[in-house]
Amino acid sequence: MGLNKLWVITGPGTASASELTITGLKPYMSVTTVGDSTYGKYTASITLKPEDFYESANYYEEIDNWGAQPIILKYANSQGVTDFKDGFAPDIAVEDDLFSTIPLGNKEEAMLKKTLENITGVEILATKSAARPSNYTIIDRGFSKYDKNKREVLFEGFDKTLLRIE
Incomplete structure (x- = not known):
C-alpha cells in the first residue's frame, strides 16, 4: 500500500472484514480508529442451502426452507491477536x-471531521447548525429472527408493542 499510517472510521456496525483489516495491519503500521467501538467479529462463515447439495429441487422440495x-475460519494477526468479542475501542x-x-x-460530519483534524492537526470550524432533539433512544435490532429486538419495537413510556414483525 505504500502507507505507514491508516485512519479507520468505526462504529458498532464495523465488523468482519473491516475488523480483519484493522487487526491485520496493526503489526505493520499505525492504525488509528475514530468513532465508536467495533462489533467484535473475528470469524468467517459460509451459507449452505439445499440447492448447494442436490442436483434438482425434486430431491429437497419437502424440506427446502433451511x-x-x-463458522469456517477464526483469524488472528501476526501477533496472535484474536478473540476480540467486545470489538476494538476507538483510539x-x-x-x-x-x-x-x-x-x-x-x-463537517462529526467522525470525518475528527479524523481529518487528527490527520492534519488543523481544527475544522463548523458552520452554525440547527438545534437537534436531545432525548432519543437508539433501538439496536439484532441479526437473528430470534432476537427480541428484531421482532418487537418498543418505545419507553408506552405500555404496548407498537410494531411487531413476524
Missing part, C-alpha cells in the same frame, strides 16, 4: 450525530 451458517472516541443533515463525505 440453511446453515457454519479517538466520537459520538455519531444521527440527526445531522450533513451529507456523507462533508468535512
Whole structure:
C-alpha cells in the first residue's frame, strides 16, 4: 500500500472484514480508529442451502426452507491477536450525530471531521447548525429472527408493542 499510517472510521456496525483489516495491519503500521467501538467479529462463515447439495429441487422440495451458517475460519494477526468479542475501542472516541443533515463525505460530519483534524492537526470550524432533539433512544435490532429486538419495537413510556414483525 505504500502507507505507514491508516485512519479507520468505526462504529458498532464495523465488523468482519473491516475488523480483519484493522487487526491485520496493526503489526505493520499505525492504525488509528475514530468513532465508536467495533462489533467484535473475528470469524468467517459460509451459507449452505439445499440447492448447494442436490442436483434438482425434486430431491429437497419437502424440506427446502433451511440453511446453515457454519463458522469456517477464526483469524488472528501476526501477533496472535484474536478473540476480540467486545470489538476494538476507538483510539479517538466520537459520538455519531444521527440527526445531522450533513451529507456523507462533508468535512463537517462529526467522525470525518475528527479524523481529518487528527490527520492534519488543523481544527475544522463548523458552520452554525440547527438545534437537534436531545432525548432519543437508539433501538439496536439484532441479526437473528430470534432476537427480541428484531421482532418487537418498543418505545419507553408506552405500555404496548407498537410494531411487531413476524
